[in-house]
Amino acid sequence: MSLIAGGAPLPLILDAIVRGVEADHPDMVCSILLLDASGQHLLHGAAPNLPAVYTQAIDGVAIGPSAGSCGTAAYTGRRIVVADIQTDPLWDAFKHLARDAGLASCWSEPILGAGNRLLGTFAMYHRTVREPTADDLGDILAAAHLAAIAIERKEALDALAISQVRAERATADAQVLSRDFETLFTVSQDLLSIVDADGILINLNPSWETVLGYPQGRLIGTSFFDLLHPDDVESAVAVSPRLQVSGEAHYSVTRCRCADGTYKHIEFRVRASDHRVFCVGRDVTEHIQAEADLRAAKAEAEAANRAKSDFLANMSHEVRTPLNGVIGIVDALARTELSSAQREMVTLIQGSGSTLERLVSDFLDVSKVEAGRLELEIREFDLEEVLRGVLEIARIRADAKGLAFRVDYGPTARGLLQGDSVRIRQILDNLLSNAVKFTSDGEVSVRIEVLEGATPDDPTGLSVEVRDTGVGFDSTTATPFERFSQTDKTITRRFGGTGLGLTIVKALVEAMGGEIHAESQPGAGAVFSIVIPLARSLTLADYDQRLGRSLAPGPVNDVLGGIDTDRPLRILLAEDNPTNQKVVDLLLAPFGVELTIVENGELAVQAFTENPFDLVLMDMQMPVMDGLAATQAIRDYERNSPERARVPIAMLSANAMEHHRLAAAKAGADLHIAKPVTALALLAGIEHALATTPRDEAPVSNSA
Template sequence: MTSPAAAQTLPDLAAFFDVSLDMLCIRDAHFRFVRVNEAWTRTLGHRIDALEGARMLDFIHPDDLRHSEGRMIGIGPDGEIDGFINRYRHADGSYRSLEWRARRVGDYVFGVARDVTERLAAEAEMAAAREAAEAANRAKSDFLANMSHEIRTPLNGVIGVAAALARTPLRDDQREMVSLIERSGAALEGIVSDVLDLSKIEAGRLRLDETAFDLRAELGLVIDVFRLRAEEKGLDFRVVWEPGAEGGLVGDPLRLRQVLTNLLSNAVKFTARGGVSVTVGCAQGHLSISVADTGVGFDALAARQLFQRFSQADGTITRRFGGTGLGLAISRSLVELMGGDISAESEPGVGSTFQFRLPARRAPLGPVAGRGAPETGDLMERLVGRRVLLAEDHPVNRRVVELILAPFGVELTIAEDGRAALERLAVERFDLVLMDMQMPVLDGLAATRELRLREAATGAPRTPVLMLSANAMRQHREEAQAAGADRHVAKPVTAQALLQTMAEELER
């Protein structure tokens, strides 16, 4: 405690009160200013003598008055408020936002305020900009999803009819033309999938699956495809499985295959002579895969933009080889999502080596079902005589399913929308329903939900439902499952995928 003698030596506290950059004030129990400092004049433009003795409430914005009065009344003995914001009138008639800290001492309240008008405006501007960016991103994602649906719907007809035509007797030149249609359709589907993957990555919506898988079996699916492509070009193709590169791992095998597919696709595409080699290693908790080629290569300048979106090492590459320039960008994003890293080394005219490393978690494997395509005779035996209802509004897609199922003895009934399908299901028994997701009158999701409710109410046996959809994003698969569908089959539908999925569901 300061003695009376020492107190006489203290400087005048009024000087400190007036030089403060913060707005200081003292008010009484009647909300009247007893004292204010010069900061009030600098901030609000009012003279000190116009403020002292005036009621604080007369300067507060009408919309803030009730709340402000309640907060001030609520300061009990030795109580305080902190972080409270309201608006005070400036001498020019505008309002400034003040942030308060105040404490009651006896019959008086001591307050400190700061002008936060610019800060709040900046925060509001940032929030508006963030909301605008999120809205634009949502609009882009919706557009891409719709675009995917609109492209996949006619593409389903192209690929489906071509596949059906390939199973008929054809001359060699006709079979070659059908093969070109199938390959072009598959390439177009790949482009659509790349664009959708990029959209999901940008929006942070791409999620990885966690499942146990056989490393050699999963990578072998990709390697075997590109071995054939390399041999068609007269290239050597070599695969090295290092010790430990086998057994079960936990991760997302689909995305792992996608990265390897992108690297091998580039390696085979950009190599005219020599060969391509793949090296797979799995040791010390990491899976490492490298793809080397003797192709065109690239220089250090090109390497800096290699993993950027819509970018290729050389502007002439798109004209010479085609491609969207998305494969490596998507691969890098996928590898990083999986907790790994990817790199590239190259020399122009000599070749390139791409390598990526991922954390590897071992997992025990049970018996692995064979992945070979079932024989036609086996499918015929499993499907012949089965009664199937197809709900599909698009005439080309209806015809595609008819062409796929007719040779296998399936008894197919057509409904042009979800409501018509439910009407048929009310009076007839079917072994399986193929339900398009988007239809007029009643869509596939609503129809499936109504079917499941009807089955539960009547005790009728469950009819398997396969949801056929040009909406191929993960959220659409989840929507189909939530509606009660047993499986989701993305368009374009291949004959093998449809037939095999139907057979599996019919035998469950």
């Protein structure tokens, strides 16, 4: 400090620092390396007792993550302790130098100036393998601080040549630093203080007044614990004895009382030495408040998201219920004799109803994607049966526009697979709908393959490629999978749509662990390809030999006709909405079904216990007793009535969310049919429910 105050040359000061530390540690040699102007290398500063060959070899060493103790300390900005140079990978490039110089261990401290600016490193070398003691670490830290003072003062003095004002300021700062080391407190915005073993404040810097509002002199001599919030005193007092024993730094956040009586959160870093505790505090009140605000905002957002999901579920039910009436009645009307004008109007209504139903489903799916609540139902399915209906609908759409439609199956694209068949149909339907919609002339083609793994019966995934000759888009700049996005704003006006279809497709594919890609050029059509990992549940050889593969439902008019009964099919319908009652009645009337209608779940249970039925169609939401409770009651009745066989139950519901389907299955329903219900969906659902009922559990007097 005397040399610094006296304006001695920097090399002399650094040499004195090194010799001073070595005097206290005769078994060690020390060095100071300085950061060069580029900030990439370390240059010789002082090392009076290191071998000259070693000093010359490391002069100009590049800093880095594995550059010995000093180069690594400069790179990381933290102390590096290497107890055994010959075994530590940080020294791989310098082991021979250390061995030749007789150096076994090295501890290096980065020399940091104001604002943690790297100035160089201070190193202590030992000729034996060893770890540093607490005193060693204290000395190396003190030496680095002194070196920092000297280096920064040298920089300040060098600046005198540029500006006399700056020179006077640097000289004044140097004089202050040389008079009293404690004046370093004044340059810190943190709360710096020294406390004795009893917690009495010995010294503190002006930041205490800036942050807490107390004049410096008012707090000196008072107890540090008196400033703490009463709830934080006990933990702070408990830490004090441990600090004196361990000598380790301790971190904590405590509340300190301000001069105006309010409290601020202060993050303290404290360390004890020689029966004193050195404290560095930082005001983190705003940070903690920001975290609290963030947590509150997150909770509010989650609550809003739950409310949105509940709202969407309710809206789904409210929209689908009247929509079911519209679509169902129009579907039944279309099966009657109509004039050409009437049939045209019915067809338009059917198309609009189908579009509206699709929009409702798309918005629900997008909401589930955003909430991270998109769930999959993994079940066994027959690939050809699952895709047949989607492909046939796409063919009809293509024929209506005068487009060629081609489907190519790969040689192994068949069999029983494990996956969510409903979502796979949805993916293909969206891709085909887009292809047909955006193609005015030409062709839409589909290529379906099952990619095999190491053996023919070890598939790696389902591959689907949809290709069209439509309007296309620039795949290098467009984002077709972004929600509410269409590549050209005129697309919406020309072709309609919400821009949600491909967003849903991408989310579904990725939820299944698959990938989707798009290639296109404006005016040259588009190609969408997906690969979804699936597993076979039956080998191809066994699948091809299995009997009874022709289980796919036939045309609508043949569905119920294919069920072998010696009497009319007896169906119990539980539905509180008169319009929906009429819809089901109209759809089933042409098949001679014996339909019993009740308006709530309680009446459904009563009717079931009093009369035999082949099938129950159960609405989910009804007054008195809802469909879930009624289904559970029917299943309980069956378990307690051995003479009554299990009857299939199909749940009709405007609640289309995944948890509604799961709730229906848990209650005992065999099938969930989402509203609005079309003739095809209703009849296919009835056939499926009856066909999947085991023969030995089939209703008495019904061979179906």
